[in-house]
Amino acid sequence: PQIFEYNGSAVVAMVGKNCFAIASDRRLGVQLQTVATDFQRVFKIHGKLYIGLSGLATDAQTLYQRLAFKHKLYQLREERDMKPETFASLVSALLYEKRFGPYFCQPIIAGLGEKDQPFICTMDCIGAKELAKDFVVSGTASESLYGACESMYKPDMEPEELFETISQALLSSVDRDCLSGWGGYVLIV
Amino acid sequence: WATASTPSPSPPSGLCSPPPPPPLSIGSDQVRCRGFDLTFPPISLQPVGEAGADRARAHGRRISGQTSLGIKAANGVVIATEKKLPSILVDETSVQKIQSLTPNIGVVYSGMGPDFRVLVRKSRKQAQQYYRLYKETIPVTQLVRETAAVMQEFTQSGGVRPFGVSLLIAGYDDNGPQLYQVDPSGSYFSWKASAMGKNVSNAKTFLEKRYTEDMELDDAIHTAILTLKEGYEGQISANNIEIGVIRADREFKYVYKVNYAVFTAT
Numbered sequence: 001p002q003i004f005e006y007n008g009s010a011v012v013a014m015v016g017k018n019c020f021a022i023a024s025d026r027r028l029g030v031q032l033q034t035v036a037t038d039f040q041r042v043f044k045i046h047g048k049l050y051i052g053l054s055g056l057a058t059d060a061q062t063l064y065q066r067l068a069f070k071h072k073l074y075q076l077r078e079e080r081d082m083k084p085e086t087f088a089s090l091v092s093a094l095l096y097e098k099r100f101g102p103y104f105c106q107p108i109i110a111g112l113g114e115k116d117q118p119f120i121c122t123m124d125c126i127g128a129k130e131l132a133k134d135f136v137v138s139g140t141a142s143e144s145l146y147g148a149c150e151s152m153y154k155p156d157m158e159p160e161e162l163f164e165t166i167s168q169a170l171l172s173s174v175d176r177d178c179l180s181g182w183g184g185y186v187l188i189v
Numbered sequence: 190w191a192t193a194s195t196p197s198p199s200p201p202s203g204l205c206s207p208p209p210p211p212p213l214s215i216g217s218d219q220v221r222c223r224g225f226d227l228t229f230p231p232i233s234l235q236p237v238g239e240a241g242a243d244r245a246r247a248h249g250r251r252i253s254g255q256t257s258l259g260i261k262a263a264n265g266v267v268i269a270t271e272k273k274l275p276s277i278l279v280d281e282t283s284v285q286k287i288q289s290l291t292p293n294i295g296v297v298y299s300g301m302g303p304d305f306r307v308l309v310r311k312s313r314k315q316a317q318q319y320y321r322l323y324k325e326t327i328p329v330t331q332l333v334r335e336t337a338a339v340m341q342e343f344t345q346s347g348g349v350r351p352f353g354v355s356l357l358i359a360g361y362d363d364n365g366p367q368l369y370q371v372d373p374s375g376s377y378f379s380w381k382a383s384a385m386g387k388n389v390s391n392a393k394t395f396l397e398k399r400y401t402e403d404m405e406l407d408d409a410i411h412t413a414i415l416t417l418k419e420g421y422e423g424q425i426s427a428n429n430i431e432i433g434v435i436r437a438d439r440e441f442k443y444v445y446k447v448n449y450a451v452f453t454a455t
Binding site for chain 2: 077078083085086089090093
C-alpha cells in the first residue's frame with residue numbers, strides 16, 4: 001500500500017489581499033474505509049501562523065506536536081512569535097533530520113509576516129521548500145487541486161471572495177478523489 | 190592546568206586550599222601571565238574586593254586584566270580596549286583583542302586571551318547553528334544567553350575551571366543597539382556603558398559623568414578613547430588601543446584609523 005495514500009488528505013492555502021486562507025478536508029480513512037469525518041489537519045502555531053499537514057495522519061499529529069513544542073520554547077526564549085519564514089526554515093530542518101526515515105507528511109505553512117504580508121509555502125516530506133506567491137496544494141487530491149486553483153485563483157482577493165474561491169476549489173477537487181472529502185475546514189486570517 | 194598536584198605551601202594571593210575531590214588546585218602563579226593576573230577561589234564564589242557595589246564583583250569573580258569598555262549610543266555601540274603588549278618586539282598587528290562573532294555582533298574581553306579565543310569559537314558556532322535552524326541571524330540577546338550558558342557550565346562541571354575572561358558583547362539587531370557584559374560565573378547584564386578590568390572603578394565613574402542617553406556614536410567613540418586615556422599608564426596611541434564599532438548598518442567594524450587629535454586633546 002502507498003504510505004501517502006493510507007489516510008487520504010487534501011490541504012490547500014491561498015494568498016489574498018493582506019490575508020491568507022488555508023483549508024483542508026475532514027476525512028480520515030484507513031485505506032478504503034472511512035474512520036472519521038471530523039479530522040483536523042490544519043493547526044495553529046500562533047495567531048498569525050498556521051500549518052496544514054497532509055499525508056500519514058499519525059506523522060501529521062506528531063510533527064505538529066514537535067513543532068508546537070519548539071515554537072513555545074522559542075516564544076519563551078525570544079519573547080516574540082516566530083516569523084512565518086523562520087518557521088518554514090525550522091520545519092524544513094526538522095524534516096531533513098529524518099532524511100533516511102522521514103515523516104510521511106507534506107506540510108503547508110501559511111502565515112502573515114511583517115506588516116501583515118501573507119506568506120505561504122509547502123515542502124516535500126524531506127524538507128525541500130517551495131515558496132509560492134499564489135497558492136500551494138498537497139495531499140492525495142493535489143493534482144485536482146492544482147487544476148482547480150489554477151483556474152479559480154485571482155490575485156489580491158478580499159477575504160470574503162478568497163473564502164469562496166478556496167472553498168469551491170477544495171470541494172470540487174476532493175469530489176474527484178475517493179480518499180479525501182467529507183466536508184472541508186477553511187480558515188481565513 | 191595543574192593535574193592533581195599539591196598546592197603551593199603559601200599561595201601568593203590568598204587562595205583557598207583545594208576542595209575535596211576532584212583534587213584540583215589552581216595556584217595563582219600558574220595562571221599569572223605577563224601583563225595581568227587572575228585570582229579567583231576554585232569552587233565557592235566568595236565576593237572579593239572592596240565594597241564598591243560592583244555587581245560583577247558581587248557575583249564573586251573579579252577579572253583584573255587590561256581595561257576594556259563599551260558604550261551604547263543612540264545609533265550604535267562602540268567597544269574599546271587597551272592593548273598593552275609585553276614587549277616592543279611583539280608584532281601588534283597579530284594581536285586582535287576585538288573580534289566579531291557574527292557580522293552584526295562584536296566582542297571584547299578582559300582577562301585571559303586563550304580562554305577568550307575558545308569562547309569566541311564556541312559562540313561563533315552557536316550563532317551559525319541558530320542560523321542553520323532558523324535561517325535568521327541570531328538576536329544579540331540569544332547569543333549572549335548561549336555564551337553565558339557555556340560559561341556557567343564550566344563553573345558546575347567536574348574537572349574544568351571557569352573561563353578567566355569577562356566579555357563585553359556589542360551588537361545591533363531588530364531591538365536596536367545593545368551592549369552586554371558576561372562574567373565568568375555566567376551572569377550577564379545589559380549596560381548603557383560599562384568597563385571591565387584593572388581600572389574599572391575609575392573608568393565607570395568617568396563614564397557615569399560623561400554618558401548621556403541620546404549620545405551619538407561619534408561622541409561615544411570620543412568618550413571611549415578619553416576613558417581609556419584616563420587609566421592608561423604611559424603614552425596612549427593608535428597602536429596600543431583597539432576599537433570596534435557597530436552602527437545602524439548592522440556591520441561590526443574594526444576601527445583602524447582614528448583621528449589623532451583625540452589623543453592630544455584633554
